[in-house]
Amino acid sequence: MLRFVVRRLLLLVPILLGLSILVFCWIRALPGSPAESLLGERATPESIRQIRQQYGLDRPIYVQYWRYVKTTAGGDLGTSIASRRTVKSEIGRRFPATIELALAAMLFAVVVGLPLGFFAAKHHGGAFDQLSLVLSLIGISMPIFFLALILKYAFSVRLGWLPTVGRQDVLLDVGHPTGFYLLDGLLEGNMVAFWDAIKHLMLPAIALGSIPLAIVARITRAAVLDVQNEDYVRTARAKGLSPLVVDNRHVLRNALLPVSTIVGLQVGLLLSGAVLTETVFAFPGMGSWLQEAIFNRDYPVLQGGILFVAIVVVLVNLLVDISYGLINPRIRLAGR
Amino acid sequence: MSHRRKVLTSLGVLAVALTATGLGLAGGDKQSAKDTLVFGAAADPTLLDPSLVSDGESFRITDQIFEGLTRLRPGTLQVEPGLATSWKASKDAKTFTFTLRKGVKFHDGTPFDGKAACYNFDRWYNFPGPLQSDAASYYYNTVFVGFRKPATKDTPGPKEALYKSCRAIGTSQIVIRLNRSFGPFVGVIGLDSFTMQSPTALKKYGADKGRLDGEGVFHSEGTYGTEHPTGTGAYKLKSWEVGNRLVLERNDAYWGKKAFLKTVIFRPISNNAARLQALQTGEIQGYDLVEPQDIATIKKSSKLKILSRPAFNVGYVTINQKVKPFDNVLVRQAVAYGLDRPGVVKSFYAGRGAVASQFMPPSLLGYAKDVTKYSYDPAKAKQLLQKAGVTLPLKVDFWYPTDISRPYMPDPARNFQAFAASLNKSGFEVVPHSAPWRPDYVGRVNAGTAGALNLIGWTGDYGDPDNFIGTFFRTEQTQWGFKNPAIFNLLNKALAEPNPAKRTQLYQQANRLIMKFLPGVPYVHTSPALAFQKNVVGYKPSPVSLEPFAIVQIK
Numbered sequence: 001m002l003r004f005v006v007r008r009l010l011l012l013v014p015i016l017l018g019l020s021i022l023v024f025c026w027i028r029a030l031p032g033s034p035a036e037s038l039l040g041e042r043a044t045p046e047s048i049r050q051i052r053q054q055y056g057l058d059r060p061i062y063v064q065y066w067r068y069v070k071t072t073a074g075g076d077l078g079t080s081i082a083s084r085r086t087v088k089s090e091i092g093r094r095f096p097a098t099i100e101l102a103l104a105a106m107l108f109a110v111v112v113g114l115p116l117g118f119f120a121a122k123h124h125g126g127a128f129d130q131l132s133l134v135l136s137l138i139g140i141s142m143p144i145f146f147l148a149l150i151l152k153y154a155f156s157v158r159l160g161w162l163p164t165v166g167r168q169d170v171l172l173d174v175g176h177p178t179g180f181y182l183l184d185g186l187l188e189g190n191m192v193a194f195w196d197a198i199k200h201l202m203l204p205a206i207a208l209g210s211i212p213l214a215i216v217a218r219i220t221r222a223a224v225l226d227v228q229n230e231d232y233v234r235t236a237r238a239k240g241l242s243p244l245v246v247d248n249r250h251v252l253r254n255a256l257l258p259v260s261t262i263v264g265l266q267v268g269l270l271l272s273g274a275v276l277t278e279t280v281f282a283f284p285g286m287g288s289w290l291q292e293a294i295f296n297r298d299y300p301v302l303q304g305g306i307l308f309v310a311i312v313v314v315l316v317n318l319l320v321d322i323s324y325g326l327i328n329p330r331i332r333l334a335g336r
Numbered sequence: 337m338s339h340r341r342k343v344l345t346s347l348g349v350l351a352v353a354l355t356a357t358g359l360g361l362a363g364g365d366k367q368s369a370k371d372t373l374v375f376g377a378a379a380d381p382t383l384l385d386p387s388l389v390s391d392g393e394s395f396r397i398t399d400q401i402f403e404g405l406t407r408l409r410p411g412t413l414q415v416e417p418g419l420a421t422s423w424k425a426s427k428d429a430k431t432f433t434f435t436l437r438k439g440v441k442f443h444d445g446t447p448f449d450g451k452a453a454c455y456n457f458d459r460w461y462n463f464p465g466p467l468q469s470d471a472a473s474y475y476y477n478t479v480f481v482g483f484r485k486p487a488t489k490d491t492p493g494p495k496e497a498l499y500k501s502c503r504a505i506g507t508s509q510i511v512i513r514l515n516r517s518f519g520p521f522v523g524v525i526g527l528d529s530f531t532m533q534s535p536t537a538l539k540k541y542g543a544d545k546g547r548l549d550g551e552g553v554f555h556s557e558g559t560y561g562t563e564h565p566t567g568t569g570a571y572k573l574k575s576w577e578v579g580n581r582l583v584l585e586r587n588d589a590y591w592g593k594k595a596f597l598k599t600v601i602f603r604p605i606s607n608n609a610a611r612l613q614a615l616q617t618g619e620i621q622g623y624d625l626v627e628p629q630d631i632a633t634i635k636k637s638s639k640l641k642i643l644s645r646p647a648f649n650v651g652y653v654t655i656n657q658k659v660k661p662f663d664n665v666l667v668r669q670a671v672a673y674g675l676d677r678p679g680v681v682k683s684f685y686a687g688r689g690a691v692a693s694q695f696m697p698p699s700l701l702g703y704a705k706d707v708t709k710y711s712y713d714p715a716k717a718k719q720l721l722q723k724a725g726v727t728l729p730l731k732v733d734f735w736y737p738t739d740i741s742r743p744y745m746p747d748p749a750r751n752f753q754a755f756a757a758s759l760n761k762s763g764f765e766v767v768p769h770s771a772p773w774r775p776d777y778v779g780r781v782n783a784g785t786a787g788a789l790n791l792i793g794w795t796g797d798y799g800d801p802d803n804f805i806g807t808f809f810r811t812e813q814t815q816w817g818f819k820n821p822a823i824f825n826l827l828n829k830a831l832a833e834p835n836p837a838k839r840t841q842l843y844q845q846a847n848r849l850i851m852k853f854l855p856g857v858p859y860v861h862t863s864p865a866l867a868f869q870k871n872v873v874g875y876k877p878s879p880v881s882l883e884p885f886a887i888v889q890i891k
Binding site: 031035046047048049050051053054081082083084085090093094097149152153156157160163164165166167168169170171176279280281282284288292 | 372374380382383466469470471477488490491577578579580581583601603604605606607609610611613614616617619771772776779
């Protein structure tokens, strides 16, 4: 197991190196530069030259890349050209928001998707199965931002039940020691703030969780259909175990295996979906930050932010692989 | 069966919980207390040191914390006393004597006096290298030009600088000397970037301290601009959580009339639709930069209202005279007659635009009502082209930006299509070109590589005609590709004139000359919209977006 983990972690090095070259070249291939974005109509050829010089953008690309690698290796991700805040401090502020949102979305997807898939399988071919299929198709095919707008219009503007923007009511005076607002509410013993953070999470989490929900539901359904025809399930039934025990102990547990893999693989999808969701809900996370950075041609933010997200995705996938082994002891990671 | 019952029970509980959640949230229509206003900003400010920013969202906040020697009367371009109660300019507009307001203190208790005022002027002049770039001190660069110790050979130094010295006479008078005549000086130093900051706080919290990294980027090591901005204004900073909120609280020791609201909170919401929805739900009580298409929705609501900011912009078509035959005035006149300006303004500005007759808005001194006017007349355009001896149709490369909405150009593509159609009827054959606004379109326009014609515009920074026609036409620029000493000289003379009446005449003369020479075709001035809850009163939209929250109340 340890060898497997170390090998996977070592693999991170070439992945990140390759990715850094890709991102570095990609953002420089985009037309224009941060100078024009910063100054808008006021950008004169001299001021553009001055800013390019200040940020070293006038040097050959390999020189720029080498400097970037050197500073990044030293733990310095640079400073945002647009906001002038360090990339590290911005990640520190925004990453907890995105993680909180992604976890909430995943929780929503699993809590709703698992039973949906399970019952669809149990009523294979019936009305419930058909309904869940339709719901899954809608979940997968509806663009996140469109769903987000509909949810906001219905639950916030029309019904006034939930807030439309941000992570917390700005009238609440509450500290944020960890940056995870739910946790902060609990740590500070402020249940009003905790509940308020939940309210702010609900709609973005539903919007972001819609695609994973559909996928979880479909995979669960397929897995349950597979497992319930296995010999050991038939044996369990023949032994006279109650249907509930058979389902819980034998069907669901074994069906969870592919589902857990899918859940892990959704992390990348969730992070990319967060770009749209966070923008629509003015949710101050990594997604909305990177989106603004693309418009601003904010090179340090894009380089640092994307690299960071890549590390997260790779690490989560590693965790998924490890958990795979834990859920199913038959799989020996060490032997791989 | 028992299993099914369990499931049904669980679903029932879930449904009840969700309903309860909904009901529990039904009171979510937030109405903040009458002494707190939440304003939806398009972004977080960059920094709260007004001398080191140039973006509107930073100024929106610093304008509440800091005050200048002069200021604009709310909602107008009229200069009035600020921290200076009176002033006197020398005849050559090179020496300005200001009498300072007595008994004023900065938020940290430091007295505002001649020494403090001069400290600010000297600070700007002595900015260290990294702060000398346009990205940091744009407005200082624009107005004062040079630094005492230029960081690079390209940076202007003391010889080019407008600023020469500041001397305090006693505690309540300062004399500022300039290296050359500068008529609009008194108005210009009312700009946010030149407001007065506490010398004690600037030093204590390391406003100019920092280090250069390997990339040559300046890293501020101080906390002045993020945690301790210290001015004399009606509000002071209470807290700033980037991405969440910035809280200002009333300065109860303010020298003038105290602010009505105890707290003003700025909440960053970059998405336009999200700002509108937050206003509809009551999460914010006002926001700026309302999209034209949202105005009807807001007007329909019984709880919301629209306020108009007086026009302080101009949308125009550049004509690049480096491209032949546009160096011929007859061809440029043909363009002016061939553009259906009234049609475009009527169709695409939701009633918020007025057809422009010159390159600056009517609210500025020097606006001339009697400039040469060009109505839409395709037949006349064709005649002029024939007179110029060109073969019809005349092919013309016409550029417009994509991915952008500006106050003077909400939908550039639609403007372009209408203009192209009207030019095609007027003896031209338009060849369309487009580029994304950010970041390459503007660069092309400025470099003169965006065809013979292009769509662009300008929103003013401060209330002086030099900020419009001076910026465009006082010197030779690649965007326009012409050299006209008569216009250059007249605008330089107007800039050096301290007497407002004489300046008015000179700028009127310049506007007449410009519209005869026709370097481009101005077509629209627009009034941007702000939206508020109806119970918010006293907000006075300013042409230059300097709007004091101190006079705002919630009824």
